[in-house]
Amino acid sequence: MSKEFGFDKAITRLEKIRNNANGVNLIIEKEAEEIKIDAQNIAKSKGLKVTGKGIAGITTKHNPYESIVGWASRPNLHLYFHEIGFHAGFSKSSGRERRGKRKRKYKKGTRKYIAPKPHIRPAAIKHKKSFSKKIKENLLK
Numbered sequence: 001m002s003k004e005f006g007f008d009k010a011i012t013r014l015e016k017i018r019n020n021a022n023g024v025n026l027i028i029e030k031e032a033e034e035i036k037i038d039a040q041n042i043a044k045s046k047g048l049k050v051t052g053k054g055i056a057g058i059t060t061k062h063n064p065y066e067s068i069v070g071w072a073s074r075p076n077l078h079l080y081f082h083e084i085g086f087h088a089g090f091s092k093s094s095g096r097e098r099r100g101k102r103k104r105k106y107k108k109g110t111r112k113y114i115a116p117k118p119h120i121r122p123a124a125i126k127h128k129k130s131f132s133k134k135i136k137e138n139l140l141k
Contacts, residue, residue: 020139025065027138031131032060032067038123039069043079046117054078058120069120085116 040055049055057076061068071077088111
């Protein structure tokens with residue numbers, strides 16, 4: 001005479017969570033699109049819209065149970081450098097020697113550090129709590 005002792009409720013709850021996990025992918029895709037829109041708005045508010053190529057370069061890539069918000073490849077990756085900061089300007093060549101050889105001489109160039117103006121990171125942090133809340137509600141409904 002054996003009896004089950006409390007495991008049937010736990011098993012049914014875990015099966016319900018497993019069945020509800022199929023809908024998580026839609027939530028991930030919707031949240032990634034919202035993060036992308038917020039990142040574009042943050043970039044515009046920081047004055048990073050000069051040509052519009054940088055704003056158009058913020059993209060999303062969706063895979064099962066994963067979405068990547070980032071920058072497109074060239075020529076639309078301008079805002080990548082604003083996210084992490086960069087040095088602008090490089091040394092310049094000053095020409096040839098007197099005898100016409102092609103040996104280069106270099107002047108001292110000026111380089112200016114451009115501080116980071118993050119836009120994707122703040123958008124992702126803004127959506128962190130709401131994203132985890134939506135996932136939890138979907139799994140436990």
